[in-house]
Amino acid sequence: MNDKKNDTLWLKCSTPGPYPEIKVVRPNLFYAQLLMEDYAGVVSELSAIGQYVYHYITFEEKHKELAELEECISLVEMHHLEMLAQVIRMLGGNPQYKVVKNNQDVYWNSSYIYYGQEICDRLASDIEGEKAAITQYQQHYKLIADPYIQRLLERIIQDETYHIQLLTQALQKHCPY
Ligand SMILES: [Fe+2]
Ligand SMILES: [Fe+2]
Structure with missing residues (x-):
């Protein structure tokens, strides 16, 4: 990857228009915990980044366009992660790569990624991952009564919907x- 290429490359995979201002109404640790799932849970931006970068590396030699x-x-997912x-x-949380389940820290691990064998199973898994991410964001949208966060989740869902289109x-x- 080189920086110049990435300045414009990621624009091809995000929907037009600016991202909302990053803001919250007030700190809320419950909301932080919910967002940690989208951030570094099984279905998460971190899992998506890991999976897309791995698929990029394995496609690069023979399938330039797919790579x-x-x-x-993956670059758009990095922006979502950030x-x-x-x-x-x-919100008062600490964005380490983990979630809290039953009062226990569960750290992200690379088994969350679908590594895959060939083009078709990899693309199918990428699409399933995007769909699962959207479902999870929609669930969290309903639980988070903060209009600033809701606006951000809406914008991220827009990008994920576009990813489904590109991958399909x-x-x-x-x-x-
Ligand atoms: Fe994302
Ligand atoms: Fe995505």
Whole structure:
């Protein structure tokens, strides 16, 4: 990856328009805990980044176009990760790569990633991951009564919806059956 390329590459995989200002009404540790799941749980931005970067690396040699798509989407997920980290901090949380389940810390681990074998299973898993992320964001949207955070989640859902579109196009092209 080189910096110049990445300045413009990620724009291809995010929806147009600015991201909302990163803000919260007031600190709230429960909201921080919910967002830690989107940040570094099983279905999370960190899992998505790990998966897309791995797919990017494995596609690079033979499938340049797919590699670029995976890289491009991973850069948008990094932006999502960073914005979630900022919100978690404003809520009074600490954006380490973990979630709290039954009062216990569960640290993120790389088994959350679908590594895959070939193009079609990888793209199918990428699409499933985006769908699961949207469902989780929608659940959290309902539980978080903070309009600033809700606006951010809406904007992230918009990007994830676009990722499904991009990945589905690639799947249809490479896996027509
Ligand atoms: Fe994301
Ligand atoms: Fe995404």
